[in-house]
Amino acid sequence: MPVITGDKEFFKGIGQIKYEGPQTDNPLAYRWYDANKTVAGRTMKEHLRFAVAYWHSFCGNGADPFGEPTHLYDWNDKADAVARAKDKMDAAFEFITKLDLPFYCFHDVDVVDYTNDVSDNEKRLQALTEYAKQKQAASQVQLLWGTANLFSNRRYMNGAATNPDFHVLAHAGAQVKAALDATIALGGHNYVFWGGREGYMSLLNTNMKREQEHLARFLHTAKDYARKQGFKGVFFIEPKPCEPTKHQYDYDSATVISFLRQYDLLKDFKLNIEVNHATLAGHTFTHELQVAVDAGMLGSMDANRGDYQNGWDTDQFPNNINELVEAMLIILEGGGFQGGGINFDAKRRRNSTDAEDLFHAHIGGIDTFARALLVADTILKQSEYKKIRAERYASFDSGKGAAYEKGGLSLEDLREYAIANGEPKVISGRQEYLENLINRYI
Numbered sequence: 001m002p003v004i005t006g007d008k009e010f011f012k013g014i015g016q017i018k019y020e021g022p023q024t025d026n027p028l029a030y031r032w033y034d035a036n037k038t039v040a041g042r043t044m045k046e047h048l049r050f051a052v053a054y055w056h057s058f059c060g061n062g063a064d065p066f067g068e069p070t071h072l073y074d075w076n077d078k079a080d081a082v083a084r085a086k087d088k089m090d091a092a093f094e095f096i097t098k099l100d101l102p103f104y105c106f107h108d109v110d111v112v113d114y115t116n117d118v119s120d121n122e123k124r125l126q127a128l129t130e131y132a133k134q135k136q137a138a139s140q141v142q143l144l145w146g147t148a149n150l151f152s153n154r155r156y157m158n159g160a161a162t163n164p165d166f167h168v169l170a171h172a173g174a175q176v177k178a179a180l181d182a183t184i185a186l187g188g189h190n191y192v193f194w195g196g197r198e199g200y201m202s203l204l205n206t207n208m209k210r211e212q213e214h215l216a217r218f219l220h221t222a223k224d225y226a227r228k229q230g231f232k233g234v235f236f237i238e239p240k241p242c243e244p245t246k247h248q249y250d251y252d253s254a255t256v257i258s259f260l261r262q263y264d265l266l267k268d269f270k271l272n273i274e275v276n277h278a279t280l281a282g283h284t285f286t287h288e289l290q291v292a293v294d295a296g297m298l299g300s301m302d303a304n305r306g307d308y309q310n311g312w313d314t315d316q317f318p319n320n321i322n323e324l325v326e327a328m329l330i331i332l333e334g335g336g337f338q339g340g341g342i343n344f345d346a347k348r349r350r351n352s353t354d355a356e357d358l359f360h361a362h363i364g365g366i367d368t369f370a371r372a373l374l375v376a377d378t379i380l381k382q383s384e385y386k387k388i389r390a391e392r393y394a395s396f397d398s399g400k401g402a403a404y405e406k407g408g409l410s411l412e413d414l415r416e417y418a419i420a421n422g423e424p425k426v427i428s429g430r431q432e433y434l435e436n437l438i439n440r441y442i
């Protein structure tokens with residue numbers, strides 16, 4: 001992939017990041033991610049489908065509730081919003097092509113600053129859509145998904161699609177229409193809905209049933225519009241249990257799947273699972289992945305990690321090889337992502353202030369996933385991992401167990417079997433053995 005810069009080079013002194021292998025001393029090289037290497041029948045690039053998140057990497061400025069920005073970019077200088085946005089897009093494509101990654105993701109307001117003028121916002125986004133088209137064509141970078149930010153503007157403080165005020169909901173509709181138009185014009189592979197403020201802070205002022213019905217109606221309305229415009233991609237819901245609202249309607253994978261089933265949305269929607277959202281919901285990331293895989297609904301993932309010592313969405317870059325090997329086992333056995341890929345919904349820390357830190361953050365996450373893919377593939381091919389799990393259920397493979405699975409046994413039959421066969425043996429689940437097996441292959 002060629003490196004694409006605008007008139008100005010923003011990440012000076014950093015060239016294209018290349019695969020140099022595990023032995024390299026170069027911190028600005030891939031040690032495990034070898035894009036064209038074939039693993040389990042597909043290249044690493046095809047398996048992992050890495051995407052850079054526009055909001056964290058090019059909009060986030062290191063500010064936190066206690067302090068002012070620390071990441072001071074020189075693509076934010078110009079007074080005119082469209083000119084400023086083009087500089088930012090130059091920086092984005094320079095960064096993505098220097099990392100040699102295939103995809104990016106954005107919210108509408110990441111690409112260009114919005115005001116409260118609906119028509120002007122549409123024009124701004126259209127101008128940047130045209131600019132992005134050129135950048136995509138020159139670089140071969142593609143849009144993994146687009147989305148609308150329906151949570152930052154103060155009009156959305158009580159929700160967007162679930163707002164008690166229809167007037168606010170209409171603004172959300174206008175915004176989603178423009179974001180869908182941009183996604184479609186750019187050949188976006190998917191479109192995401194993350195719940196944002198679609199939830200409640202207090203039941204004292206909330207009609208939960210009505211709000212959930214409005215959310216379903218909104219998703220149908222958006223989906224029908226996109227399909228009418230010829231959009232063939234997948235819609236994703238990204239579960240998250242809380243933050244910013246006390247209780248979000250897209251709490252976790254199981255909740256979202258049953259919501260989609262109840263409102264007849266299963267055909268068009270899949271899940272975009274985010275690591276730290278899973279842990280905020282009191283689950284492991286692998287639990288959320290498995291729930292999605294079992295329902296045939298693993299669409300995509302937002303990669304990051306939380307912090308074991310606190311309970312909020314810290315969006316750190318992933319770096320835990322054990323966790324990612326366990327995740328890759330599920331993703332590989334589940335047949336991969338349906339439409340999506342691995343989007344780094346992660347930010348470097350407030351005090352990581354060098355432009356180079358943005359590269360280190362991504363290189364670390366990319367390499368950890370690539371290594372996890374290799375390890376998981378070896379475990380599936382060479383170890384007893386699958387066999388041990390299969391054998392654990394062997395009593396259902398034949399005889400009465402198999403008959404039971406098919407619905408052929410009554411409660412009386414179970415009683416008879418229990419008496420005829422006496423007390424069951426104590427059978428180990430061998431958890432520590434399996435944990436050691438994972439470590440052995442790492």
Ligand code: XUL
Pocket residue numbers: 107147192194238240274302313345
């Ligand atoms: C928020 C979050 C969002 C979504 C897209 O926690 O993950 O950035 O990924 O709206």
Ligand code: CO
Pocket residue numbers: 194238274302345
């Ligand atoms: Co996310």
